Ligand SMILES: Cc1ncc(C[n+]2csc(CCOP(=O)(O)OP(=O)(O)O)c2C)c(N)n1
C-alpha cells in the first residue's frame with residue numbers, strides 16, 4: 001500500500017474506532033494521520049511481531065488523546081487484530097482513548113495528561129544512549145500542549161544532553177479546546193522557540209507526504225549533537241470536510257452512524 | 269439542570285454583587301461550563317491555556333491582592349498537576365484561592381486512567397487549613413457557593429459537570445462543616461460523601477425495608493469534618509460504614525476513622541477504591557468494578573450488622 005492509500009485507510013479505521021464509542025477526540029486524531037502514515041510506512045523501525053524489540057524506534061504520543069489514530073495505524077501494521085478498534089473505552093479494553101504503554105502493543109509510553117511526553121521521550125533517548133541502542137525516539141505533541149511549561153524543561157534538557165536522536169513533531173493545527181491557540185495563549189513562533197532552545201527546527205506542511213518524508217529524513221541524518229524539531233502545519237479534523245469546518249468544536253465531537261457513513265464516502 | 273449550569277448561573281449572580289471574584293480556566297472553560305462568564309465579565313475571566321501550575325500561582329497572586337480567584341479543571345489537572353503550587357503558593361501562604369475539580373473519581377468515565385483521580389481528597393485534606401468539599405448535587409452546590417466566596421482560607425471542591433440527578437430540594441440549607449442527616453437509626457451508621465450519597469440512600473432504604481434502622485450522614489465538608497455528628501452517631505450505633513468515590517487511603521474513611529479511633533473506637537468498614545489502578549469505562553461498569561454501587565454498600569452494611 002502506498003502512503004496515500006495508507007493514510008486514507010488510517011483515517012477510515014480511526015473513524016471506525018471513534019464511531020464504536022459514538023464520539024471522541026476526532027479533530028486531533030485526524031490531524032496527525034498523515035505523519036503517522038509517513039512514519040509507519042517509511043521510517044519507524046519496528047516489528048509488529050515483537051512490539052517490545054529492544055532495537056526499535058520509539059514513538060511517544062504526548063497528545064495522548066489522539067490514541068485512536070495511533071491504534072488505527074498499529075492495527076493496520078499488524079500489531080493487534082483490527083477488531084480491537086471496536087472496543088474503544090469499554091471496561092477492560094486494550095484501547096483506552098488516551099494511550100497506555102501497558103495495554104497496547106506498539107505503544108511506547110502512557111500519555112493523556114498533557115505536557116509530559118517530551119520529558120518521557122528524553123528519558124527513552126537517554127536510556128538508548130546508556131544501552132548503546134542507536135535508534136530514534138519520536139514524540140508527537142499538540143500545539144496547545146506546548147503551553148505546559150514542562151515541555152520547555154524537556155527541551156532544555158534535550159539540548160543540554162545533545163539528544164540528537166530525539167525528534168519532536170509538533171502538530172500545529174492552531175486549535176485547542178477553548179478556541180484558536182493564538183487567542184487562548186499564543187505559542188508561536190514554535191519553530192523559533194525550539195531553535196532558540198538549541199534544536200534544529202523546520203516547519204513543513206503536515207499533510208504533504210513528501211515534505212514530511214524529507215523533513216524526517218533530514219532530522220534523522222543531522223546527527224550534529226542537536227535535538228530535532230519538525231513543526232507540522234496541519235488542519236484539525238483533516239480529511240473530512242464537515243469535521244474540518246467545525247473549528248475548535250472538532251476537538252471532541254460525535255461520530256454518529258450518519259457522520260461515519262458520510263466520512264467513509266469522502267474517504268473512498 | 270446540569271451542575272455546571274447551576275454553578276455558572278450562581279457564580280454569575282455572585283460576580284455581579286462582588287467584583288473581587290475572578291474566574292480562571294486552563295483550556296476547559298467550555299467543557300467545565302464557565303464560558304458564558306467570559307462574555308459578561310471579560311476582565312475577570314482568564315483562560316491561562318493548558319498550564320495548570322501557572323494558573324494556581326496566578327490565582328495565588330490575585331488572592332494576595334484581595335481577589336477571590338476560582339481555578340478550574342478536571343480533578344487531576346487542577347488538584348494534582350499543580351500540587352506543589354497549591355501547597356506553597358496557596359496553602360502555605362494562606363491565600364483565598366478556590367480550587368474547583370470537575371468529574372471526580374469514576375465520573376471521569378471515557379477520559380480514562382490519566383484523567384481519573386482517587387487521591388484528591390487525601391492530598392488536599394493533608395494540607396494545613398484548607399477546606400475540602402465533595403458536592404452531591406446542584407442544589408447543594410448552588411446553596412454552598414455564597415458561603416464558598418466568603419470563606420477565609422484556601423478551599424477545594426469537586427463535582428460532576430454534567431450530572432442532573434438531584435437529591436435535595438429548595439428547602440435544603442447548606443451548613444459548612446456540618447453533616448446532613450438523611451435518616452435516623454440505631455443499628456448502623458452510614459457516612460457518605462459526594463455522589464455516593466445517592467447510593468447510600470438507596471442502600472439505606474433497602475436496609476430499612478428489612479427492618480434495620482440506619483443513621484445516614486451526608487458529608488459535603490470532608491474537612492473540617494463534623495466530628496460531633498460522627499462521634500454521636502457511632503456512640504449510638506456502634507458500627508460505621510463510610511462510602512466515597514475515592515481511594516480508601518486518606519479520604520472520607522481516613523477522616524472518619526481518625527476521629528473515631530481517638531474519641532470513640534468503633535468497628536468500621538469502607539466502600540471506597542481499594543488500591544486499584546485507574547481505568548476507562550462507562551460509569552456503571554466502573555462503579556461495579558471498583559465496588560462503589562448501592563449494592564456494595566448494602567453488602568458491606570450487612571456484614572457489619574452481622575458482627576453485632
Ligand atoms: C494536563 C492536562 N490539562 C488539560 C487536559 C485536557 N485537554 C485534553 S486535550 C486538550 C487540548 C489540547 O490541545 P492541543 O495540544 O492543541 O491538541 P490537538 O489540537 O492536537 O487536539 C486539553 C486541554 C489534559 N489532557 N491534560
Ligand SMILES: [Mg+2]
Nearest residue numbers: 143144173175
Ligand atoms: Mg492543537
